[in-house]
Amino acid sequence: MTKETELRHRGWHSPMARDSSVGPQRTGQPLTLNAPFDDEVVQNDMKLFPYNIVNKDGKPYIKIEKDGESKFFSPEEISAMVLTKMKETAEAYLGKKIKDAVVTAPAYFNDAQRQATKDAGVIAGLNVVRIINEPTAAAIAYGLDKKGEEKNILVFDLGGGTLDVSVLAIDNSVFKVLATNGDTHLGGLDFDQRLMDYFIKMINKKHGKDISKDSGALGKLRKECERAKRVLSNQHQVRVEIESLFDGVDFSELLSRACFEELNSDLFKKTMALVKKALEDAGLEKHEIDEIVLVGGSTRIPKVQQLLKEFFDGKEPSKGVNPDEAVAHGAAIQGSVLSGEGGKDTKGIGTYVNSMFCFLSS
Template sequence: MANKIIGIDLGTSNSAAAVIQGGKPTLIPAAEGTTAAGKAFPSYVAFTKEGDLLVGEPARRQAVTNPDNTIFEAKRKMGTSHVYKIQNKEYKPQQISAFILQKIKKDAEAFTADKITKAVITVPAYFDDNQRQATKDAGTIAGLDVVRIINEPTAASLAFGLDKAKQDMKIMVFDFGGGTLDVTIMEMGGGVFEVMSTSGDTQLGGSDMDKAIIDHVVEEFRKKEGIDLSGDSTAMTRVREAAEKAKIELSTVMETEVNLPFIANDPSGAKNLQVKLTRAKLDDLVKSIVERCKTSIDKALEDSKLSTSEITRIVLVGGPTRMPIVKKFVEESIGKKPESGVDPM
């Protein structure tokens, strides 16, 4: 079937795309498969020493060894006059985003065995006209006709089927991603979504939690072996991936272990890193990060002139919202259980 339209979530840390197959939305896998953490398209672009372009997981993998030629979080610069200078060439943020969209387009075509020319792309509710236009331009550069730009919280509400509800309601969308937090309050009446207020923190996300776990693991190893891994970029890459994996596992189990053989050497031989991590310890490590979300919730409520009791539904979006501590925090902040049944990723 020609003329399929794909839906794209162009994210700060990770991007994703889906297509309707057999009447159901189906996630488009990256050609390399998903990362250890189940992400399809990390929002990374890099140029090798030879000048070859890498996008997605291949770019993320080599970020530690090639930091000067690797770009990530370009979404934060969309709609600004920022220019990335790499290997004597200049790139605007929309060109970097276009590389990510091109990769998604290519992998979507391989997955669907169809030519893909049209897309719907989501943007944060607070994006202004410049940022929305830059997102559209990125699509055009990537060879996609962007048929619509829709707000991320609207897309989340549609995923939960809230537009089909027969009642008018006030919806809070709590979108906690890899690098950013967005809290949006929307009013829905007659199937139409109207943004009442949006608030957030562009420097708060799952990666802050990963950093807290990494610091803990590195410190435990230093205490045991007297070796500081923080200066060893290869070791730190392994610790970073293991920390994210442990965080994800602890959403469903009570205890896990970060186990990295041959992480370091000293005169007595090779050293293995083994650190036990319980959910209670994880909660302890990330508690202050989760509590920082309160400011954005309060601000969104204040700007919409609503009290918590007037919120009809709560929708959670983003990987970190799978964590029991985050779910509990949102539920206690609003006094209502969030919607469930849709993968927040």
């Protein structure tokens, strides 16, 4: 079996996450795999979904209405649809049929959730040859499995919607998860929302217009707030500009990095509290952490990097791997080993919310 690889970052895959007309509610939130309908997490998340979730045989299903007909899809079926499209895209690119895949899953996934992830692959026509933990894959991407000596690694994964903090121990290339912690509702979307709330209040004060129920205006504002957030990772200020935001009124305001940090200060502090809790659960002091690995696009935010460095008394996180691609990169390396190549050249990656797939062509 040979393997060709290409890293592709996908981020949030819900069509509604890409639909700028969706209102102020949180979009793109994934539905938990293999969880009962009455699960506390599912019930809480349902309040945030812009789509209909119903109880079918004790499990949550997504209800779609089209042409007067109702259709119901399980989370596994939705995952499989995305994987099928990814598989087709990879096959078109490689010019080969794909049968096998390496999958990554969050370290906190239980056996049932891992099986559900495998089932999604099977529905998509894939043989899932290996499931590895996402923090382990990230550590592999940084080459930490090749250094030989015993190490303690903290993986800080801050993405679009979730924060996962994992503490790993590695000895002779064998990884052990010592602790996991995090928040499934803390990430880039929340930082965007703080900016939106700030500008909604500003617009109301300056123009006497409440746009909080105007889906068109909110869509434009959400898109511009996300852009501004990204720019502020490299610049100290950015102009937020929206042509004809409402009633033909153009919107233009300067936003500073300091203002962005102040608006999100409690959320940034919360990330460090979760790091502290993960260390406590692992039974380690912060000076016992040998490597800090960053995963997820939101780790590019300077304030996040600053707080991590201060927490670990000046220790710098590992650099050199795109944080958006770290887990995918690690999955690809694992795939190349399983396919017999053993090298670090990586192609053929697809990602979907909680899961990452490295496709292996025969």
